[in-house]
Amino acid sequence: MSTDLYELIAYAARYWFALLAVLVAFYGWRACVTDNRRARILRYQAHGAGCVGELVMLDDGTKKKKNRKPECYQFGAEAVIGSGRTADVRIRARDVKKRHIFMTYRPGEMVLHAVDGAPFTSPVNREGEHILRDGDELQIGALRMTLVFFNAEDAAADESGARQPKVAQVLPEDVSDDEFEDVWE
Numbered sequence: 001m002s003t004d005l006y007e008l009i010a011y012a013a014r015y016w017f018a019l020l021a022v023l024v025a026f027y028g029w030r031a032c033v034t035d036n037r038r039a040r041i042l043r044y045q046a047h048g049a050g051c052v053g054e055l056v057m058l059d060d061g062t063k064k065k066k067n068r069k070p071e072c073y074q075f076g077a078e079a080v081i082g083s084g085r086t087a088d089v090r091i092r093a094r095d096v097k098k099r100h101i102f103m104t105y106r107p108g109e110m111v112l113h114a115v116d117g118a119p120f121t122s123p124v125n126r127e128g129e130h131i132l133r134d135g136d137e138l139q140i141g142a143l144r145m146t147l148v149f150f151n152a153e154d155a156a157a158d159e160s161g162a163r164q165p166k167v168a169q170v171l172p173e174d175v176s177d178d179e180f181e182d183v184w185e
Contacts, residue, residue: 051075061093061143096141097115099115121139122138
């Protein structure tokens with residue numbers, strides 16, 4: 001085999017493998033985009049799966065209020081309110097930072113934590129924690145939102161805001177605790 005033919009085959013093989021690498025990268029990118037679209041569709045169809053409640057926008061600070069449906073933002077047990085892409089509750093407004101508020105769920109209430117001293121207004125309890133219960137309002141700048149829980153037990157609170165205590169389960173008299181101890185031993 002002559003050296004010219006060998007070099008020609010080497011160049012052809014080099015560009016062939018480079019083309020294959022580009023095709024593999026392209027098909028990998030296309031599969032990723034397709035999977036993301038499918039995941040977005042599934043999240044939309046599952047609408048509310050794993051959600052604890054929602055924030056309903058009462059006033060967005062704009063003058064346009066005619067015939068507008070209220071915006072609702074659903075959230076899970078831990079959520080971040082902000083204007084950034086990584087926020088669970090994404091609110092596009094001038095007053096909202098990329099990561100504004102971190103919320104954690106406790107039965108019957110959401111505890112709010114400001115991220116980097118972000119300003120907001122909400123009810124404060126005796127310990128100085130910002131807590132939202134069902135029907136309470138949260139204000140961020142000109143935005144006013146109210147919290148609505150999906151679970152009926154979380155929404156059932158008396159006028160003072162305290163939750164009704166759950167009734168303890170009572171075992172029948174003929175069953176003793178000693179019968180259950182041998183199972184765990």
